[in-house]
Amino acid sequence: MFLIKCPWCGERDQSEFHAHGEAHIVRPENPDQLSEEEWGDYVFFRKNPKGLHYERWVHSHGCRRWFNAARNTITDHIYATYKPGEPKPEIDVNDPIHGNPENQR
Amino acid sequence: MNSVNTQANIELTSACYDRKPVTGEHTLQELPLSGKINIRGDSANAEIFSALEKAISITPPVIPNTKVSNDNVTVYWMGPDEWLLVCDIDQVSTISEKIRQHLGTLHHAVTDVSDYYTVLQLSGPQSEALINRGCPQDLHPSVFPAGSITQTRFGHASILLDRQADETTWHIQVRWTYAEYLWDYLVSAMDAL
Structure with missing residues (x-):
């Protein structure tokens, strides 16, 4: 069991939450002027990084609000959670405890 | 033509109408429709x-x-x-x-949303442990005293927990269609105590 901090409700068990993929994807303002490749990129293609990942989460069994989280996909450590609309927080991926294991060697 | 009993005439003001209130050391009942x-x-x-x-x-x-x-x-x-x-x-x-x-x-x-949710009342000395059978939240009185409320999970059901003034009575608000699931889960938790 690990705890995730909902920006409203505070720390709750992970089973109250669901993850919904990459965050900060902005819908293009002029979809009809995009090439098929550009539109395909927006609709289907997502980053799949090893390490720091900004993602969308929802507190489904709690306040049912969406928020964003900065998570390390290797260690599963969540560096920060923040409300939608707030800017990406600065994260030190070389953090000696929670950073990428390969950076620590 | 013979009429078919469609239950249309039953006034559905209870989600657990075929469950008998549990009595004894721990009690469980559905509160009247609010x-x-x-x-x-x-x-x-x-x-x-x-x-x-x-x-x-x-x-x-x-x-x-x-x-x-x-x-x-x-x-x-x-x-x-x-x-x-x-x-x-x-x-x-x-x-x-x-x-x-x-x-x-x-x-x-x-x-x-009056008929979207119903409220079950659970009471008894080990009611906290009973709820924790299906709910991951820390309900110890030091962090969750009388009067506290929270939206959380019990098994697969989303619930609104409301701890009453006496600390061992709880109002558990749940979606109507999950009420029997929650009821049976709590009853089996009582058997396992």
Whole structure:
């Protein structure tokens, strides 16, 4: 069991939450002027990084609000959670405890 | 033509009508149908907030997972732009209409959800342990004293937990169709104590 901090409700068990993929994807303002490749990129293609990942989460069994989280996909450590609309927080991926294991060697 | 019993004439005011109240060391019963009004409106918008406050004659809670109540209503914090007002079932239309009048053209929504949720009352010395059979939240009185409320999970059901003043009685609000699931889960938890 690990705890995730909902920006409203505070720390709750992970089973109250669901993850919904990459965050900060902005819908293009002029979809009809995009090439098929550009539109395909927006609709289907997502980053799949090893390490720091900004993602969308929802507190489904709690306040049912969406928020964003900065998570390390290797260690599963969540560096920060923040409300939608707030800017990406600065994260030190070389953090000696929670950073990428390969950076620590 | 013989009429078919479609249950259409049964007044469905109970979600667990075929479950007998549990008595003994731990008790479990479904509370009579109450009025529930879901109110949506941005609590950070002063105009909306004060209009709502005037309409329901009580200051809606803005701290997450808290409630306020007076003799007539209890208002639960459900989200930064959402409250649940619980009142007498006969008062639903009067209160809803009053809120709509006060909020006028401001961006809001008022929905009668009285029959969307039902409330089970669980009581007994080990009620905290019973709830923790299906709920991951720390309910120790040092962090979750009498009067605390929270939206959380019990098994697969989303619940609104409301700890009553005596600490060992709980009101568990759950979606109507999950009520029997929650009931049976709690009964089997009692057997396993």
